[in-house]
Amino acid sequence: MPLVYKIDVLRTLKQKGYTTYKLRTEKLLSESTIQKLRRKKGVAWDNLETLCELLDCQPADLIAYEKGEGVSEKAD
Numbered sequence: 001m002p003l004v005y006k007i008d009v010l011r012t013l014k015q016k017g018y019t020t021y022k023l024r025t026e027k028l029l030s031e032s033t034i035q036k037l038r039r040k041k042g043v044a045w046d047n048l049e050t051l052c053e054l055l056d057c058q059p060a061d062l063i064a065y066e067k068g069e070g071v072s073e074k075a076d
Contacts, residue, residue, distance in 0.1 A: 006064050009037050009051060018054055028054065 010020065023029045029037075033047050043051075048059055055062070 002065050002067060003042060003063050004066050005037075005040055006062060009055075009062065010034070012055060013051075016055060 013019075013023065018028070020034050023034060024031055028050060029047060033043050036043050048062070051057075051062060052059060
């Protein structure tokens with residue numbers, strides 16, 4: 001996957017006082033989104049915005065593009 005998380009998002013949220021219980025019960029993030037974060041999978045744009053708001057950061061603080069195997073290059 002070319003987009004990777006630069007930080008452990010759930011651990012960082014917990015350090016800011018946002019447990020997974022609080023995220024679910026206050027409807028900040030859905031259970032499926034929390035599961036995607038646990039598995040280091042991509043999340044929807046609106047969830048990325050929520051994460052940036054909760055962590056007071058920019059998207060680039062959370063994710064990075066890493067070109068790697070499995071990514072096909074366009075032929076000239």
